[in-house]
Amino acid sequence: MFIDIAKIHLKAGNGGHGAVAFRREKYEPSGGPAGGDGGNGGSVILEVDEGLKTLMDFKYKKTYKAESGEDGRNKKQYGKAGEDLVLKVPPGTIVKDEESGIVVADLLEHGQRAVIARGGRGGKGNAKFANSVRQAPRFAEGGTKGEERAVVLELKLLADVGLIGFPNVGKSTLLSIITDAKPKIANYHFTTLTPNLGVVQVDDGDSFVIADIPGLIEGAHAGVGLGHEFLRHIERTRILVHMVDVSSQDGRDPVEDFHKINEELEKYSAKLADKPQLVVANKMDIPGAEDGYEKLKAEVEKYGYEILPISAATAKGIRELEYKILEKVNEAGEPEPLYEEVDIEKVYSLSEKDSEVRVTKEGDIYYVDGYPIQKLMDSTNLDDLDSLRNFQEVIRKKGIIEELKELGIQEEDIVNICGYEFEFFD
Structure with a gap:
């Protein structure tokens, strides 16, 4: 069967979380932090295979997921990185972002590859947050989510x-x-x-x-x-x-x-x-x-x-x-390419709604959300003083405190940060 168009959903693997761990050898009962980093998630990659003539492989299976990275472990051991998922397509396949219709890849030559959904980055273990002041951090960094895309594959035959x-x-x-x-x-x-x-x-x-x-x-x-x-x-x-x-x-x-x-x-x-x-x-x-x-x-x-x-x-x-x-x-002579080469990162950065931090006010409550802040919350141990200090330092550096002040926040006002409520103290 000749299939020349297919809509598929791609999900890259998430990055593994960094570990919170401490050395506990026989003669070092109070050893330092030893949490390892999480592994990077696998990406979803399209690769041209000149042996294929149709998009038949994508007719029945519509969703593809790459492997997530493993969490970090004790003794500063890194989590294993997730394997990339490589999907084979015939020469002449173009890849369109379903939402915007923008062409993000034009795949022509055998072996040509395009990373369509990038894997998440592994989070840092608590060993990476130790310094001369904070010698035993009880928090680690969460891994980032893998990218998720809905794309349309369209085959335009290669013929003279x-x-x-x-x-x-x-x-x-x-x-x-x-x-x-x-x-x-x-x-x-x-x-x-x-x-x-x-x-x-x-x-x-x-x-x-x-x-x-x-x-x-x-x-x-x-x-x-x-x-x-x-x-x-x-x-x-x-x-x-x-x-x-x-x-x-x-x-x-x-x-x-x-x-x-x-x-x-x-x-x-x-x-x-x-x-x-x-x-x-x-x-x-x-x-x-x-x-x-x-x-x-x-x-x-x-x-x-x-x-x-x-x-x-x-x-x-x-x-x-x-x-x-x-x-x-x-x-x-040689045909001109159908589409100009695109910067896939630029295309998707324009459509990534969660890549920005939003600071808003509804009634008497102030809201802070967005994927970078959610990632910070995932990395924060609210029961640990060092972890809370790190959290406050990050949101101050991101300019969130200044934005809240511009909206008129006062002492003891409620701030909702990704579903967690805090009282504001400057």
């Missing part, structure tokens, strides 16, 4: 040539002749429901990859007839081969068909409409096709396109077409 046209104009027949691909072929509309890829071997070892895109219809740019699913697969191609049935067997006008397909390309993407295009007049073996060909040729040449007459059924003109396509591909 996109074969386009209305349904039933002979695209699949042509593909079966010039490549080893074996598409279904029959005389009815929408025979091809998924794109087919094939490699065309020309003389002297030259070759190109061609994609037979399912027949387009009017309204394809707006998604009619699965239009979006089809059109996305020609965005990466270097040239377009536009096949038109000039036999008028179905009472169709080849000139009208030519314009309708180009209108759909223009409405979907101006970049698509600007791609180099080679027009192929098919079914020249049918009586009366010559008139349709001359009529189409006169119209096509107005736009500066070349046109080649062929018969896919009898293979007439096929060899000339292969050489012409190869020539056009070489002239077109």
